[in-house]
Each structure stands twice: as C-alpha cells, then as structure tokens.
Amino acid sequence: MxxxxxxxxxxxxxxxxxxxxxxxxxxxxxxxxxxxxxxxxxxxxxxxxxxxxxxxxxxxxxxxxxxxxxxxxxxxxxxxxxxxxxxxxxxxxxxxxxxxxxxxxxxxxxxxxxxxxxxxxEYFIPCTAESAVKILEDNLNITGKKIALMGRSYTVGKPISILLQKKGRDATLTLINSKTKGQKEITKSADAIIIAIGIAEYLNEDFVSKGQKVIDVGINVENGKLVGDAKKTISKICDVTPVPGGVGxxxxxxxxxxxxxxxxxxxxx
Amino acid sequence: MxxxxxxxxxxxxxxxxxxxxxxxxxxxxxxxxxxxxxxxxxxxxxxxxxxxxxxxxxxxxxxxxxxxxxxxxxxxxxxxxxxxxxxxxxxxxxxxxxxxxxxxxxxxxxxxxxxxxxxxxEYFIPCTAESAVKILEDNLNITGKKIALMGRSYTVGKPISILLQKKGRDATLTLINSKTKGQKEITKSADAIIIAIGIAEYLNEDFVSKGQKVIDVGINVENGKLVGDAKKTISKICDVTPVPGGVGxxxxxxxxxxxxxxxxxxxxx
CATH class of the missing domain: 3.40.50.10860 (Leucine Dehydrogenase, chain A, domain 1)
Known part of the structure; x- marks a missing residue:
C-alpha cells in the first residue's frame, strides 16, 4: 500500500x-x-x-x-x-x-x-527529520518496535536517530550504513524502515517484508523523473510513502x- | 578477560x-x-x-x-x-x-x-562518552561491526550514539532501551556491547557471547562496594572493562x- x-x-x-x-x-x-x-x-x-x-x-x-x-x-x-x-x-x-x-x-x-x-x-528541529518521524508515528505505535534507519546525514538520518531516542518514543533503532553487513536481514526483521541515503530505488523487494512501514525520504532524479530511495513496487509487500507527495x-x-x-x-x- | x-x-x-x-x-x-x-x-x-x-x-x-x-x-x-x-x-x-x-x-x-x-x-565532547568510545576502538576495529548500545542519557548513551555514527567509524549500532524486546538476542549477536544504564550487574551471562567486547560505563554502589552495570563474572565468557578502574x-x-x-x-x- x-x-x-x-x-x-x-x-x-x-x-x-x-x-x-x-x-x-x-x-x-x-x-x-x-x-x-x-x-x-x-x-x-x-x-x-x-x-x-x-x-x-x-x-x-x-x-x-x-x-x-x-x-x-x-x-x-x-x-x-x-x-x-x-x-x-x-x-x-x-x-x-x-x-x-x-x-x-x-x-x-x-x-x-x-x-x-x-x-x-526542542522548538525548531531539522524539518525533514521531523516530517519523517511524524509520518512514522501517525502510521505506527513505535513503542517497543524495531526501526531500521538507513542514512546518517546531518539533515535527516542523524537527527532522526536523536529524535527516536526521545523518552516516550522508546523504539529500538538500528543504524545501517554502507559498511553494514547483513543489511537485508536487519531491514526485513524491522517493523519499520526509514531510508534517506540518496540512492534511487535502492530499497527493493529483497529488503522488505509484509506489513512493514517504509518511510522513503529520498528524492532522486532518474531519467527526468523523481524517484525515491525505495522502489515503488515494494508497495505490493509493505506500506511505503510516495515520492513525490510523501515526506516532501x-x-x-x-x-x-x-x-x-x-x-x-x-x-x- | x-x-x-x-x-x-x-x-x-x-x-x-x-x-x-x-x-x-x-x-x-x-x-x-x-x-x-x-x-x-x-x-x-x-x-x-x-x-x-x-x-x-x-x-x-x-x-x-x-x-x-x-x-x-x-x-x-x-x-x-x-x-x-x-x-x-x-x-x-x-x-x-x-x-x-x-x-x-x-x-x-x-x-x-x-x-x-x-x-x-568537535573539540570537547561528553567526556565519559569519549572515554567509552576510545576504549572500544583501542580494543576492536569497529568498522562494519555490530554494536549494541544500552542507555540513552545525555552524558553517555546519546552522545555515544552520535559519535559512533561519525564517518570513518562505520559501525552498525543498535540502540536498546527498557522497552526493547529480545534484548538478549540483540546483545548476544553483537560484536561489542556498551552499557550505561545505571543498574547494578544488569548484564549477566545470559546477555553475552564468546569473544565480545563489553564496555561497562556503570558505577553503582551495592552493599558499600562499587559495581558496574555488568556482572564481573561475565569476564569468563567475554572481554569486559573493570569497575572501578576502567572507563572512569x-x-x-x-x-x-x-x-x-x-x-x-x-x-x-
């Protein structure tokens, strides 16, 4: 979906x-x-x-x-x-x-x-990070849930890692970077995935499992079209935000x- | 050890x-x-x-x-x-x-x-967090390794989560809090554990596996004695910093x- x-x-x-x-x-x-x-x-x-x-x-x-x-x-x-x-x-x-x-x-x-x-x-927080966390929380009660976070930029990944540690949110966060081994196992076993790595359609069917929430923060230009960091087609398996029209x-x-x-x-x- | x-x-x-x-x-x-x-x-x-x-x-x-x-x-x-x-x-x-x-x-x-x-x-960073990361890096090449981090205080857990995201360190970090399900599975499958939760001897034999590095940041008073967040006896299974005499x-x-x-x-x- x-x-x-x-x-x-x-x-x-x-x-x-x-x-x-x-x-x-x-x-x-x-x-x-x-x-x-x-x-x-x-x-x-x-x-x-x-x-x-x-x-x-x-x-x-x-x-x-x-x-x-x-x-x-x-x-x-x-x-x-x-x-x-x-x-x-x-x-x-x-x-x-x-x-x-x-x-x-x-x-x-x-x-x-x-x-x-x-x-x-906080009063003003990195706006894209706030957006991603807000959408996630509006679609999943994250307390005690496993969240895989891909990306560690100053404007998105890193602030999200701080926001999700806030007391009361209490999610279990795994921070994935390009050197992470077994990325697919980690993402597949998570309840939600937030991806903000800036690589077009990196997150494909191999990374996701049924019923997951995927927050796609990526905006990439591919053959003149805007595409996210996740492949659109994963929406047959899990729930994913659209690009454009989602986090942005x-x-x-x-x-x-x-x-x-x-x-x-x-x-x- | x-x-x-x-x-x-x-x-x-x-x-x-x-x-x-x-x-x-x-x-x-x-x-x-x-x-x-x-x-x-x-x-x-x-x-x-x-x-x-x-x-x-x-x-x-x-x-x-x-x-x-x-x-x-x-x-x-x-x-x-x-x-x-x-x-x-x-x-x-x-x-x-x-x-x-x-x-x-x-x-x-x-x-x-x-x-x-x-x-x-950075120039001055939270000193206990710097200490824990320094000891860890002196004892393990953390690139691509799995690290389980327990605790999210302002002075230790949270800054460690930021420091370990630094480019070049490239560890895969899982942030565990009290609501985390399957804590023992996560810690057992990690290459290293950093614990800073302020609960005496919380990390016992059930949480660790052979060859792991455990950085014990806790300092608790128990029956008039200083003890860490990890049980001393886990040193038979894995490598753990002493309390007192380690991170402090x-x-x-x-x-x-x-x-x-x-x-x-x-x-x-």
Whole structure:
C-alpha cells in the first residue's frame, strides 16, 4: 500500500490555522547562492505554498551569503530565513549552521537548535527529520518496535536517530550504513524502515517484508523523473510513502508552520 | 578477560605531556552545589589527579550556581570549569549546559559543544562518552561491526550514539532501551556491547557471547562496594572493562587533558 500523508499534513495545517489567528502576516526570506533550474523550481513552489498559507515570501540570490545571513538575522522585517541547498562550492553548510539566528531558523539546523533537540528541549528541529518521524508515528505505535534507519546525514538520518531516542518514543533503532553487513536481514526483521541515503530505488523487494512501514525520504532524479530511495513496487509487500507527495509534502507544510512559530517567537503573542 | 585500559590512559597522557610543553600551568575550578560524602570523595580524587598532571585545582561550594558559572566564564584566571553532579534539586542540568562557556567546558556538555559533535567538528565532547568510545576502538576495529548500545542519557548513551555514527567509524549500532524486546538476542549477536544504564550487574551471562567486547560505563554502589552495570563474572565468557578502574580512569585522564586543551584554546600557543 502507498501511505497517504494527507492526515499528517492536515494536522500540521491545524497548528498553522491556530498560529495564524494569533499573529500578523509573517515574512519568509529564502537565500540562495545560485539560481539553477532545480533551485528555481523549488523556490517557485515555495512561493506558491507560502501564498497558500498567507505568508509574505521573497527570495534573494546572495553573492555574500554569510554577510547576508548576519544582516537578515537582525532585520526585524524578516521573521524566518531559509537557505536553499546545495550551496555554491565556496560556502560551508556548517558555517551557515553556526551563523543563522536560531529564532529564525525554520529548518532547525542551527547549533542552538541541534543542541536543544539533543537535550529534548526542542522548538525548531531539522524539518525533514521531523516530517519523517511524524509520518512514522501517525502510521505506527513505535513503542517497543524495531526501526531500521538507513542514512546518517546531518539533515535527516542523524537527527532522526536523536529524535527516536526521545523518552516516550522508546523504539529500538538500528543504524545501517554502507559498511553494514547483513543489511537485508536487519531491514526485513524491522517493523519499520526509514531510508534517506540518496540512492534511487535502492530499497527493493529483497529488503522488505509484509506489513512493514517504509518511510522513503529520498528524492532522486532518474531519467527526468523523481524517484525515491525505495522502489515503488515494494508497495505490493509493505506500506511505503510516495515520492513525490510523501515526506516532501509534510516537510513543506512544517516549514510554513515554522514561519508562523518564528513570527510568534520573535514578536510574542 | 578483563580489559586493561592502561594503554588508553597512556595515549591520553601522551597528549597531556605534549600540551604541557606548550603552555603554562592551567587552572581548573570545580563547582558543587552540595558537599556530601560522595561528592567530597570525588573532588578529593580530582584534586589528586590534577596535582599528578601539574594542574592548579580548586573547588568551591556554590550557593548560586548560575551566577557563579557566569562569573567564572569570564574570569581569565580560570581555564576550565567542572560542575559536580548531581546538582541540588533547584538546579537544572540543561540550564548549566546553556550557560557554561564552551571554551572552558571540559565535560563537553554545553550547547555549542554538543552541536559541534553533531556536525563532526568537535573539540570537547561528553567526556565519559569519549572515554567509552576510545576504549572500544583501542580494543576492536569497529568498522562494519555490530554494536549494541544500552542507555540513552545525555552524558553517555546519546552522545555515544552520535559519535559512533561519525564517518570513518562505520559501525552498525543498535540502540536498546527498557522497552526493547529480545534484548538478549540483540546483545548476544553483537560484536561489542556498551552499557550505561545505571543498574547494578544488569548484564549477566545470559546477555553475552564468546569473544565480545563489553564496555561497562556503570558505577553503582551495592552493599558499600562499587559495581558496574555488568556482572564481573561475565569476564569468563567475554572481554569486559573493570569497575572501578576502567572507563572512569580514562574519563578522569581525558578531563585533565581537556584542562590543557582549554588553557591553550583560551590563551593560544
């Protein structure tokens, strides 16, 4: 079966509606260091979704990203900052994480927000990680369940490993990397699989078993088409989120909710 | 077999010797919110080990911990700060993590240092976690190996889960908590077990198998004696670090090395 994320999106939208009633129109500014086709497409879709939720949106091509971050960190007309990836070669993701104002950091990548997540005192957490965990929890009571996590990126795998350790979640997590032996046995015996490795259709029928939940975080371009890290056809065996239309949809909605959260954090109710 | 940590201690001592040759005598200040028997004993042993490595040491009973942290954060006569645990009830570990100057934070608990560890850009990392990983790596090539990790505290389990995801380490980690089903099967099939749950002698013969490495991080008082989270007798089946004299010894040495690192960080070579 294909997992429908509609209800998860609606839940996030409910929070947006609530926050909207408490504050004025917020402003989201996205900065990008290059404007190629795929970044343009992403920013155009961000513009659309921002409009849908009543958010004032603008994007700027930045020729001096670090300076611009410092500038907009302080600019009170901007509530939320989004930094489009990938960055131009001369820039460093970690430097961005160090610089960005945690109160405007809707992607949850700043040093402060990462540490707050570690200490279970989080407000903004890495948005794609939050999305994956939310979809999983909406589809499975994970307490005492086995979860296989593939991938350990700063934005997805690693934060998910921290989020799933949170007390009250109490899942048993196995972290799989490219050097892991017996990957298929581990994934097959799990109750759920989260995959975020960026390899098109890596997770095929050999990795899954009946009744499992598979959260596919991958977005890869294959022959001009978007495909996930999991093969679509595994949905005959187990339940899997679609690509596109799965994790990505929830993430976009979470980002917009975070714009409202940022507005309220910076101005107060 | 009992794992001898002597070589691991010597390795850390080598770095201490090197740093010592590069700087003046550093000053370590420990703050405690109460002075009961066990904290006094700990601070006295800290005084001894500081003396051994040529470190100027003092401890103060603080009646206003947060204010004192802010004060000594700025005091240039103090290079390194240690906060003795447990804190008095009215204080909060997380608040300490937020306040402490990352450059004096030899325990690696500050927000900045936790995030730096997450981004693999670490300088000070939670000292007991570093100790456990160091001993493990000194006794096993962990690449591609299965490691069972029991415990998810802020100071040990959780940071270990982050450290073992670091690229180049590439171990396959399974995180076990109290709700985990089939704990014994998981631990038995692992190449190594790290246990940090604070339950005396929890890990008995039923959890281990031949040739495994067991890193016992627990320190519990049982009938007036110090015992680990693992039963001593498992050393007939597998290799296990002793309690006392294992992880704790390496941790104390790491703390002293960090005092020198802090001195150099704050004053420069």
């Amino acid at each position: 294909v997992i429908d994320v509609e209800n998860t999106v609606k839940e996030v939208e409910k929070e947006i509606e609530y926050l909207k009633s408490k504050t004025e129109k917020p402003k989201l500014l996205s900065l990008t260091t290059k404007l190629n086709g795929s970044i343009k497409a992403y920013l155009n879709s961000q513009a659309e979704i921002a409009k849908k939720y009543g958010i004032d949106f603008e994007y700027i091509k930045s020729d001096n990203l670090y300076e611009d971050i410092k500038k907009y960190n302080k600019d009170i007309s901007v509530d939320a900052l989004f930094i489009a990836k990938p960055l131009k070669k001369d820039y460093d993701d970690k430097q961005v994480a160090k610089l960005i104002n945690p109160k405007k950091d809707i992607e949850g990548i700043s040093y402060h927000n990462i540490a707050a997540m570690f200490y279970e005192d 949809n929830v993430t976009s909605t979470i980002l917009m909710r975070n714009v409202y959260r940022a507005k309220i954090l910076n101005r107060g109710f | 009992v794992i001898d940590v002597e070589n691991t201690v010597k390795e850390v001592e080598k770095e201490i010797e090197y740093l010592k040759s590069k700087t003046e005598k550093p000053k370590l200040l420990s703050l405690t919110t109460k002075l009961n028997g066990s904290i006094k004993a700990y601070l006295n042993s800290q005084a001894e080990i500081a003396k051994k490595y040529g470190i100027d040491f003092e401890y103060i009973k603080s009646d206003n911990l947060y204010e004192d942290i802010k004060k000594y954060n700025k005091d240039i006569s103090v290079d390194a700060l240690f906060i003795a645990k447990p804190l008095k009830k009215d204080y909060d570990d997380k608040q300490v993590a937020k306040l402490i100057n990352p450059k004096k934070d030899i325990e690696g608990i500050s927000y900045h240092n936790i995030a730096a560890m997450f981004y693999e850009d 010894n390496v941790t104390s040495t790491i703390l002293m090395r960090n005092v020198y690192r802090a001195k150099i960080l704050n004053r420069g070579f």
